[in-house]
Amino acid sequence: MTTTKTKGKEGKVLRQSAINRFVHWATALSIFILILTGLGQMPLYNRYNVTKLPGAEWLGDYFITIGLHYLAAVLLIFITFYHLINAFIRKEFDIFPRRGDLKESYLIIKAMFTKGQEPPSHKYLAEQRLAYLFIGGNVLLLILTGLIKMYKNVPGVELSSSLLYWTTMLHNIGTVLLILGIVGHLAAFLIKENRALLPGMFTGYIDHDYVKHRHSLWYKDLQSQDKVQPQPDASLGLSSKNNTHIPAKSSSM
Numbered sequence: 412m413t414t415t416k417t418k419g420k421e422g423k424v425l426r427q428s429a430i431n432r433f434v435h436w437a438t439a440l441s442i443f444i445l446i447l448t449g450l451g452q453m454p455l456y457n458r459y460n461v462t463k464l465p466g467a468e469w470l471g472d473y474f475i476t477i478g479l480h481y482l483a484a485v486l487l488i489f490i491t492f493y494h495l496i497n498a499f500i501r502k503e504f505d506i507f508p509r510r511g512d513l514k515e516s517y518l519i520i521k522a523m524f525t526k527g528q529e530p531p532s533h534k535y536l537a538e539q540r541l542a543y544l545f546i547g548g549n550v551l552l553l554i555l556t557g558l559i560k561m562y563k564n565v566p567g568v569e570l571s572s573s574l575l576y577w578t579t580m581l582h583n584i585g586t587v588l589l590i591l592g593i594v595g596h597l598a599a600f601l602i603k604e605n606r607a608l609l610p611g612m613f614t615g616y617i618d619h620d621y622v623k624h625r626h627s628l629w630y631k632d633l634q635s636q637d638k639v640q641p642q643p644d645a646s647l648g649l650s651s652k653n654n655t656h657i658p659a660k661s662s663s664m
């Protein structure tokens with residue numbers, strides 16, 4: 412894990428670097444456009460009279476929706492490669508799935524329902540790493556099948572009917588699974604315990620004490636890399652290395 416040195420913020424820890432936030436929101440934007448325009452090509456909006464809504468006629472125009480689909484596809488492919496190359500260059504693999512993630516996810520969900528103790532977590536909870544695998548896997552499937560579909564549209568190119576059938580099938584299945592993945596991702600923030608992560612994707616920072624308690628293994632890493640700094644405890648007026656109220660100096664990834 413590499414470091415992004417930043418100015419510390421009292422009581423906060425830098426969780427999402429500018430690069431991560433850029434990757435996340437560029438991915439979300441391109442996927443939103445791809446879903447919107449992809450459904451337009453099916454063509455759902457004409458069929459269900461969505462195009463009769465004010466300002467929505469363009470959703471029924473095949474050439475506009477396919478043009479936007481291609482444009483957003485270029486952005487998604489660029490951002491996917493950028494993210495993967497960046498992760499390997501910086502050796503930032505915190506979000507990549509690990510062995511035992513399924514079992515650990517079960518224990519976290521069980522703890523949530525039984526109000527028991529969660530297993531200690533690294534930067535990401537096991538289910539976040541699985542969510543990343545699920546969403547990322549579908550994105551890769553959609554890129555691969557999308558490229559074949561694009562190639563098929565090149566004048567003079569002839570592909571076998573079974574390849575075309577499976578490509579279309581997988582592009583559509585990937586679309587449905589991705590939509591379900593996004594719904595699940597957003598639904599996760601309905602759970603109170605997860606909501607403290609939201610500011611991280613906007614400002615970069617989240618609450619120091621939340622990190623300490625919910626991501627205790629990551630917190631230990633940050634401490635050992637001297638990325639959280641001892642501070643006077645406001646309630647005691649003391650300064651101690653073992654103080655529980657330690658605002659962030661800076662953090663990684």
Ligand code: HEM
Nearest residue numbers: 426438439440442443539542543546593596608609611612
């Ligand atoms: C197309 C839409 C979106 C996609 C594909 C997407 C995908 C992802 C993925 C793969 C992750 C990492 C895994 C995880 O933490 O679950 C993530 C993290 C995150 N997403 Fe999204 N996201 C989307 C939209 C949104 C929206 C609309 C919000 C805010 C309301 C949001 C807030 C967050 C936050 C706060 C995190 C970081 C959680 C952390 O710090 O651990 N996402 N997103």
Ligand code: HEM
Nearest residue numbers: 442445446449450452484553554557558560561579582586
């Ligand atoms: C989030 C990612 C994506 C989603 C949700 C998505 C969704 C869709 C949907 C629903 C359709 C219409 C049904 C069909 O013709 O099979 C479609 C068509 C298509 N998509 Fe995607 N797609 C995505 C990414 C891509 C990418 C990355 C590319 C190109 C590299 C691509 C290229 C195409 C092409 C060429 C068509 C067919 C257009 C036609 O010939 O009528 N898609 N997509």
